[in-house]
Amino acid sequence: MTLFNRLKTAAGTEWSTYTGHSFLQQLEAGTLPKAAFRNYLIQDYLFLIQFARAYALAAYKGRTLADITQGLRGLNASVEETELHVRLCAEWGISREQMEATPEHPATVAYTRYVLDTGMRGDLLDLHVALSPCVVGYAEIGARLKPALQANPDHPYAEWIAEYSSEQSQQLAADAIAEIDALGERFLPESRFREVAETFATATRMESAFWQMGLDLGAAEQG
Template identity: 75%
Template sequence: MTLFEELKTAAADDWADYTHHSFVQQLGAGTLPQAAFRNYLIQDYLFLIQFARAYALAAYKGDSFDDLAKGQAGLQAIIEESELHVRLCAGWGISREQMESAPEHPATVAYTRYVLDVGMQGDLLDLHVALAPCVIGYAEIGNRLKPALDANPEHPYAEWIAEYSSEDSQQMADDATANIEQLGARFLSDARFPKLAQIFATATRMETAFWQMGLDLGAAEE
């Protein structure tokens, strides 16, 4: 198994809770309340600002031009991803400025600052393990939901599913998996795996909490 697969196996229950959360299931079925999706998108836009900072930190933590290039590529990909949120929210008359001025939900703060804290305290391997549930998990979810889009081109969440099932998203996930494997060859020891597994499981549980936040905010508007 790759290092990522080992981490995923060690956190199997947490990973299943995240990737099969009710938010995801409803999104795929097209039954997710619009208010839940809208609130999620706004918070995810704020989330991506902090994740972009995490990739900038990854570049700073690098000690080779290859490390720097990977940090830069991750940062650029996050900036491009944020445009999906801008386009979708514009359809509800919500501007970029309104999104940026929205208050961060505690779930957004907890998750993003955890990743940044892991990166500040640890090395590149710690940081990329903390980033992995988002980068790789969204591609896995997008790929699993793609048949729903293929079956219904008028799917209410077609653009979101198309984004995360796209070749670019799948390639980014593959690159992230390969990068963790390479960093493991540089930094991993048997004694260190339990800490990495803890980081991965914690970040995965925070992804689950992020989905739940979307459902809760949507329910509050009903």
């Protein structure tokens, strides 16, 4: 079993909770309140800014040109991904400037700073493991939700599903998995597995908290 598969298996409960969250169930069915989706998008835009910083850190901590290139790829993908959020929020008349002026929710701060702190105090493997639930999980979710888009081209969240079910998203996830497996051979004595597995599980739990934030903000706005 590869390192990534071992990490995912060890965090089986956390991974199932993350990828099967009520936010996603409602999104797939097209019943997710627009207020929940809108608030999630704004926070995810702010989230991506911090994740771009984390990938820049990965490039800095790289010891080889391949390491640096992988970090740069993640940085560019994070920046490009913000354009989806800008387009979707523009439909509500929300500008990029308004998004950037929105305060970060505590769930956004907790998750992104955890990743950055993990990268600062750990090695390149620690950082990529902390980043992986996002890039790999979103691709897995996108692939699972793709049939809903195919069944209903007018799905209210069609553009979001199309983004994360795209070939580009799937390839980014595959590259992230391959990077973790390769870094495991360089940086992971077996005695460290439990520590790295806890990093993966913690980041995965924070993904679930991020979905819940969207639901909570949406409910508060509607209520």
